[in-house]
Amino acid sequence: MRRKLIVQKYGGSSVANPERIQRVAQRVVDTRRAGADVVVVVSALGDTTDELLHLASQITQAPPERELDMLMATGEQVSVALLAMAIHELGEDAVSFTGAQVGILTDGTHTKARIVDINAQRLVGELAKGRIVIVAGFQGVNLRQDITTLGRGGSDLTAVALAKVLRATVCEIFTDVEGVYTADPRIVPQARKLSTISYDEMLEMASLGAQVMQARSIFVAKRFGIPIHVRSSFSLREGTMIQRSVKAMEDIVVSGVTLQRDEAKVTIRDVPDRPGMAAEIFRELAAKGINVDMIVQNVSREGSTDLSFTVIKSDLPSTLRLSRSVSHRIGAGEVTTDEGVVKLSIVGIGMRSHSGIAAKMFEAMARERINIEMISTSEIKISCVIRKAHAERAMRAVHRAFGLNRAPTSGR
Numbered sequence: 001m002r003r004k005l006i007v008q009k010y011g012g013s014s015v016a017n018p019e020r021i022q023r024v025a026q027r028v029v030d031t032r033r034a035g036a037d038v039v040v041v042v043s044a045l046g047d048t049t050d051e052l053l054h055l056a057s058q059i060t061q062a063p064p065e066r067e068l069d070m071l072m073a074t075g076e077q078v079s080v081a082l083l084a085m086a087i088h089e090l091g092e093d094a095v096s097f098t099g100a101q102v103g104i105l106t107d108g109t110h111t112k113a114r115i116v117d118i119n120a121q122r123l124v125g126e127l128a129k130g131r132i133v134i135v136a137g138f139q140g141v142n143l144r145q146d147i148t149t150l151g152r153g154g155s156d157l158t159a160v161a162l163a164k165v166l167r168a169t170v171c172e173i174f175t176d177v178e179g180v181y182t183a184d185p186r187i188v189p190q191a192r193k194l195s196t197i198s199y200d201e202m203l204e205m206a207s208l209g210a211q212v213m214q215a216r217s218i219f220v221a222k223r224f225g226i227p228i229h230v231r232s233s234f235s236l237r238e239g240t241m242i243q244r245s246v247k248a249m250e251d252i253v254v255s256g257v258t259l260q261r262d263e264a265k266v267t268i269r270d271v272p273d274r275p276g277m278a279a280e281i282f283r284e285l286a287a288k289g290i291n292v293d294m295i296v297q298n299v300s301r302e303g304s305t306d307l308s309f310t311v312i313k314s315d316l317p318s319t320l321r322l323s324r325s326v327s328h329r330i331g332a333g334e335v336t337t338d339e340g341v342v343k344l345s346i347v348g349i350g351m352r353s354h355s356g357i358a359a360k361m362f363e364a365m366a367r368e369r370i371n372i373e374m375i376s377t378s379e380i381k382i383s384c385v386i387r388k389a390h391a392e393r394a395m396r397a398v399h400r401a402f403g404l405n406r407a408p409t410s411g412r
């Protein structure tokens with residue numbers, strides 16, 4: 001019979017200092033001694049990746065992306081080596097690898113590369129020698145042998161992809177909270193830990209701002225049916241299982257509330273009200289790889305209309321440049337930007353079969369006298385753009401309105 005194989009991923013806060021690295025080492029060793037083969041993926045220590053980006057920003061505002069990847073990938077190389085040393089101290093055999101060394105082949109898109117293939121041979125060989133294998137998260141190598149990174153939070157993706165190619169029993173994601181909650185527990189102290197959540201809901205929550213898992217990693221996990229256990233590296237308690245949709249015992253409509261802080265609103269004034277104008281604007285943005293999220297077109301007056309949409313803040317400078325040039329060409333007016341907004345969303349598979357959910361969300365905000373600037377809905381989510389200053393109050397109000405608070409106020 002095949003031995004049990006577990007992939008464990010430890011995030012930055014779990015390995016923020018030497019003492020924490022030693023605790024992680026102990027946990028890895030305990031798992032190994034309980035009889036499983038273990039592959040460990042680690043993130044860079046604490047806030048290393050942010051610090052490296054800050055360093056680069058002091059040199060240039062437009063760093064070449066290849067060099068950014070070269071820089072960011074150093075963070076994870078430090079943590080794998082230190083963890084391997086800590087495991088040796090505990091008397092087990094461990095070996096650390098960069099992404100390139102274990103054949104994590106990606107496409108060429110620097111800073112958000114996609115994994116194309118993983119050559120598991122080296123990993124399997126090391127495991128067969130009885131070693132604990134430690135792999136640097138977040139990084140790979142492209143066909144030209146250049147180092148690439150997998151987008152922020154990309155160590156989650158490394159872990160899920162390794163779990164897939166190694167056919168692991170489970171992929172454990174160790175972090176600084178005890179699992180996936182109904183809302184970020186740092187913003188909503190009454191948030192409840194979910195014992196299970198479906199891939200679809202987790203994917204939606206991650207895409208809408210719940211930082212606890214990288215969205216792309218959930219996409220891959222869903223595709224290949226990899227069970228994920230999100231849990232705390234500071235306790236032994238069970239966390240949250242992310243898996244195919246589970247038959248709910250109760251009729252749960254909304255599973256979680258999320259906040260996205262990195263979008264900005266762009267408005268083009270006086271867009272001529274005739275066919276083809278929206279196509280003209282959004283074609284140009286799409287051609288430059290800019291993802292437009294929410295779009296609102298106001299009521300036309302005197303042959304023209306204001307058009308607003310949101311984009312990720314990092315795309316704002318290029319969006320502004322392009323929008324101004326299109327606006328000029330089509331005879332529209334001024335282009336303005338607004339970075340004082342956030343996107344608040346509710347997510348839940350149960351919404352498919354329930355009505356009145358949107359009304360309940362809007363009422364919760366109305367009671368708090370919070371104005372909604374934009375709305376978008378899909379089968380399993382509703383999002384509202386509101387002022388940044390109201391973000392956390394709105395989140396708590398909506399969380400409460402859907403009965404998501406922990407007992408004694410729980411309605412579920």
Ligand code: ADP
Nearest residue numbers: 011012013175176180181183184186210211212
């Ligand atoms: P790591 O360094 O372990 O990858 P992250 O900072 O990426 O950790 O993710 C964990 C953080 O995600 C938590 O500290 C928490 O504040 C935040 N978070 C946001 N939404 C949620 C949620 N719904 N459930 C749990 N944590 C969440």
Ligand code: ASP
Nearest residue numbers: 043049138152153154155
């Ligand atoms: N260190 C990388 C980041 O901060 C990858 C990760 O932590 O998952 O985004």
Ligand code: MG
Nearest residue numbers: 011153211212
């Ligand atoms: Mg993370």
